[in-house]
Amino acid sequence: MTDFLDVRNLSIAFDGKAVVHDLSFRVPAGKTVALVGESGSGKSVSALSVLRLLDERHATYPSGEILLDGENLLAAPDKRMRQIRGRRVSMIFQEPMTSLNPLHTVEKQIGETLAIHQGMRPNQARARTLELLELVGIPDPRERLAYYPHQLSGGQKQRVMIAMALANAPDLLIADEPTTALDVTVQRQVLELLRSLQERLGMAVLLITHDLSIVRRYADEVVVMQHGHQVEAGPTETIFESPRDAYTRQLLSADPGKAPSSPSTTARTLLSMDGVGVRFPLRRGFFGKPKAWLHAVRDVHIELREGETLGIVGESGSGKTTLGMALIKLVRSDGKILYRGKPINNLNQKQFKPLRKDIQIVFQDPYGSLSPRMSVSEIVGEGLMVHAPDRQAEHEDMIVQALQDVGLDPASRHRYPHEFSGGQRQRIAIARALVLQPSLIVLDEPTSALDRTVQKQVIELLRSLQQRYGLSYLFISHDLAVVRALSHQVLVLKGGEVVEYGDARQVMETPQAEYTRNLLEAAFFYHAEAPDDIHTGAR
Template structure:
């Protein structure tokens, strides 16, 4: 098997500071998939970006090392030569398609650009190739999608467009940087199986960067593990998972979420009862603003939640998971019945509902985006108290300190700002902001989706601990079924706004009744099912 890419003793520094990548060496053969794994800040993406010299070299430097592609050292290549390599011989799928795709250009223009640059294709010829690529990556009705803009596509569709752009010139090497982050498990499976299929057809090599070790185990031939910029272990995938040699690798592999939630407390009556919840969004208006068409996002959904328990809500993107959470907080208009402690909330206007907001809080998916960069941590956590507990300002600082302690943060750091904290710490801050008001119910919307495996486990343990101490109820919205299993007592499976399956979480995980639920579980727990020789349900 011929070596396609060889990295030797590569080091990368920023502004002559400490090395972000420290003397790493690895190789990638033609037709092979090499997974590069490690926690945030370990140097994975910096290594990948260095291959194509995409780091801003006003700030980044390469104190040592060589990056040989087909024997040519790319660190010494001219800018003209790099332009020939980028997108034609080596392509890259970036981590976040929404920020990587140009919001001002439609899909056809964005794919056509790389065809024109490297192959001189224009007009009907380029359009034909765009349609071929969109069909290849599984976009339905590709003709109707050519004129679409990124915001008009789902997360999975945007990721497929990124793959189509990367594969437009049939590269020899594809660098995939977290290609499935925040995608639903079924879409993850589709995207990765697509890459695997295209790899076999085109004979290309794949450098896969991810923190999801389930994906690594299923799709990679070899694994390289990075910690603090250093390469600590390399091995065949089966060897590494069966007998890891480095303590850090063993730590990563052992960071599995628990397989069941804590035992729930006994409850006489439900804290939350939802009946026939319905949400419609106007999609087209006629004369004088009259709505002519609706998108039916949530369709007659009913469920209940006891005090001290967790309801997990799962389903693909667009199934209505987040919309339900927003409807419960009256952030989105809805019809149907919503009762908290027996009190009907659905008919309350925003002013009358305001006192109830103290009892129902939310933690959003992106902690950095939901924390104001202009406010200190103390100000962020205190903000809810200033609205809902304005008469007791002298106790606010004490409550802020207590909330930060509850989530395992040093209260002395409360005068710092969000950018000074890691992703896991920012998520703890978001939880503290919700917790400081001592709510009855917290809605957790994808709170662990962008976190590393070890940090994810810490957040799960934190949520379990807080629930046990304070008797909190959670609505846990996620596409990560392993995390849902660790927290949920009840499970609600959604598809296209309707309930597919609803019941005791343990029963649903053990023996899902519906085909769609079985497909979700098979995509999420492929190896557990395989190792346990489960064939009847998943």
């Protein structure tokens, strides 16, 4: 089989500083090669180099070649690269919110690539766009054509990115964390879709991911990177069964861990929700009165004690994040919310402000939630300026401690978010929430952008902070292995409604709802066998 992509002794430098050293790998037609390694290891930079998407005012290639079907892309003129991008080689980017144009609809963004590379007319492009949206599992695709990116959930934005990448049936697909924002059932659907298209079209795939279970099931070859160096490469089964390098063994052993110990039975109730619902107006009448509603969350009842974690799971668009937004009053809600026994649902923003120190949130998209104009020190310390102005002399020490807690070098606090990798930005977001020492943290997919080893470190960090300070967490995630490692209770949502709620071990081991069983089956589909203490009841 011919090598469609052949990377030979590639070195990459930014402003003269080398970040990738002598990288070599091949991607044959019809095969999948995975680049794996921790955040900052050079995976994404190497992938972006294939399409020459790095800023060439600063990025240089001191050595090496990138051969696409025998043609050296590093020597290709810009006009030739424009012909290749999106047609022969497509890319699924890691952060869909920053890759999609906020001013254009879904239909326009996908249709644009069809018009440029295939010359399709608007009606042809529309039909093909609908077909692609159906392929990647977008609900109500005809209605979603007119949506803008901000109207889609994180998982839906990622699926739109995948549809754009597949639009022209490329010869090579570069997939940079293609399923990071997807729930487990859609993740499985998308990966199976990519594999079926690969078999049908003979497409080569370069997969960049931190999820080693996906690598094991879908990749033919694996290249392991650390600090810009290639430490190991070979067939997938060989790497997984008999890794030679100590770093590879470390990656493979980084499991999120077992279920946490139960909190004290004497712990007081910190948070309770009684009949909480959230709805958004779909259509308004002549005088602005809503005529139709979208019920994003319906009739939720939960109780969370001090030192306890409630895991909230469900597919993309099920209402998980909306429920968290209702708690911190970023969206209006119905029903009753009690915090330390006192109702907070009727408080206005001014009345709620003192509680923001106690109830913090880590958002799903760290790039979008961190100001690009503020240094890390300013980002982490912003809450201290608002909620602890009388302790200004201690602010610097508190910022340093928060960064150390999440595994970041405090010396980097004067840098800006764009200078960090995706995983590092997520840790900055966690540090911003931790610095105020809250009682309750809403964690919205806080580990989705992290590689396995850092993910394990963050889970252990969250556990230790919970034990030390009696913190409570609302943990929103589609990664059921991580939910299992952190949660004492689990709430399962589907279409905004509660499907199952109860003790985490009971829900994970003996789920009562068919939907929960489907989630668990999809979550452990990639493993040779499910963990001993989990079964879906459908085996």
